[in-house]
Amino acid sequence: MTTTLIATPDEPNHDRKPRTIRRRTSGEGTLYQRTDGRWEGATYVPTTDGQTRRIRVYGKTRREAADKLTKKINDHRQKFPLPARDPALGDYLTTWLNHIAVHKVRPNTLARYRACLRLYFPLHLLKKKLRQLTAKDIRLWLDQLRVTCRCCALGTDTTRDPQAADPSQRPRCCALGRCCQRYLSPLTIQYIHAPLRTALEHAVREDDLPRNVARNVQVPVVRQQRTEPFSPAEARTFLDAAQGFRLHALFDLALRTGMRRGELLGLRWSDLDLTGGTLAIRQTLQYVPGTDLVISPTKTPSSERRIALPREAIASLTRHRNQQQANRDAAGHAWADTGLVFTTKTGVPLQPSNVNRDFHQLLRGAGLRKIRFHDLRHSCASLLLDQGVDLIMIKELLGHAHIAITADVYAHVRLRLQRDAIERMSGALDEQPEP
Structure with a gap:
């Protein structure tokens, strides 16, 4: 002054x-x-x-x-130093995927992030400077994705041959002025928003940005589909029909223990103790686009667990081991010694898509309604709840990170049990005393 x-x-x-x-x-x-x-x-x-x-x-x-x-x-x-340079969003996302996300997320998640960047991020957004990106830019982009037909945007129908001998290969919708309205689902919008939000969050932690503008953008709420697990009668029919399949032990374990498909495919004989009747889950096997089959750690630390095996599962696994030994003898030098429990007839790891194919073939042959393979996991939990098993024990068996996840997923089953309990109490109150 x-x-x-x-x-x-x-x-x-x-x-x-x-x-x-x-x-x-x-x-x-x-x-x-x-x-x-x-x-x-x-x-x-x-x-x-x-x-x-x-x-x-x-x-x-x-x-x-x-x-x-x-x-x-x-x-x-306030400790928000500027970055040494102000990269374009596309350059920053590519660097983040190749050097940061590759060490932090699971392979299938990384593949999904790369696919979202390749398929859904427009060029004008990728060229925008990182520090100039606003919540409005992101909201307008996601709003445009929600109302744009993917067939129109990609020109899928225009690539079909009008002179094709097979009528199903000729243009039939957008190229003829009849938009098929193939819009992205709310879940896909969430998948597209996720890598951007996560990458910008890393930029905030690295002091490259003062705040994460992607967090201020509301994405569509995904309505969880109500799972329709097997009833006890359907479960018995399923187990009986599975005895005629080479992978009978896999289907038996999926229903009796609630193991995830990746956990079953990644199971090794060294993880089994058939004498003690226990099983240790330490890894998973998944298909990653562009990489093929990948063995990785369990989904969460809670997923790495040891579970007790029922007598029926031990018997099923014993028969499967004898069957695999016969396949090994027949294959000779062509056998691939992977140490996995569930393999092809030459010891090669199973493709998840092939397991799904056999599973749906089993359902058709048994006359059962079509469900997802993952619904066997839900069926296991629902049947246990019906038998009065404590929710904490079910959480430990399924390997959920928090009991709130278990309670939320199977809330409809708990409500039915509560109604049965209330009706039993009402019956007791309505009873007339003996004279």
Whole structure:
């Protein structure tokens, strides 16, 4: 702060009131008016690589430019240093996928992230500077995806041959002016939004961004499908029909223990103790597009668990081991010694799609309604709940991370049990006392 006394030749300085002139101190930057009439503020701030970078702000008035410059300086003082450079969103996402996400997420999740980046991120969004990206940009992009037919956007129908001998291979919808309205589902929108939100969250942790703008964007709410597990009668029919299949032990374990498909396919003989009647789940086997089959750790730390085997499952696994030994003898040198419990006739790991094919063939042959393979897991939990098994024990068996997950997934089963209990109590209250 500088004080200057202004006086006329005829008056002493002490007879005049002082006028103060505000000067910006070191570190507050500079403000000046440009030739186009706008005001510009500029200052130097450190970057994440230890260097400094000059930043500029603009405003219609001096006050507006000063406020913007002060905000920039305050952001720096609140531990939000600027990145050494301001990359385009596409470059940042590619770097994040190749060097960060590859070490943090499961292979199938990484493959899904890459597919979302390749198929759904528009070029104008990928070219936008990382620090210029706004929540509005993301919201408009997702809104456009929701109302755009994928067949129209990709030109799927236009690639069909109008002269094809097979009528099913000729154009039939968008190319003929009849839009098939193949819109993205709410779950797909969530999948597309997830890698962007996660990548920007990493940028915030690395002090490359002051905040994650993707978190401010609301995505569609996905309504969970009500699972329709097997009834006890359907479960018995399923187990009886499974005895005629080579993978009978796999289907038997899936229903009796609630193991995930990947956990079953990744199961090794060294994880089994048939004498003690226990099984250890330590890894999973999954199909990853572009990589084929990949063995990876369990889905969560809670998924790595040891479970007790029922007598029927032990007997089924014993028969399967004898059958696999016969396949090994028949294959000879062509046998692939992977140590896995469930393999092809030459010891090669099973493709998940082939397991699904055999599963649906089993359902058709048994006259059962079509369900997903994962619904065997839900059937196991539902049957246990029907038998009065404690929810905590079911959580441990299924390997859920939190009991809230178990309670939420099977809330409809618990409600039925509560209704049965209430009706039994009502029956007791309505009983007439004996004379």
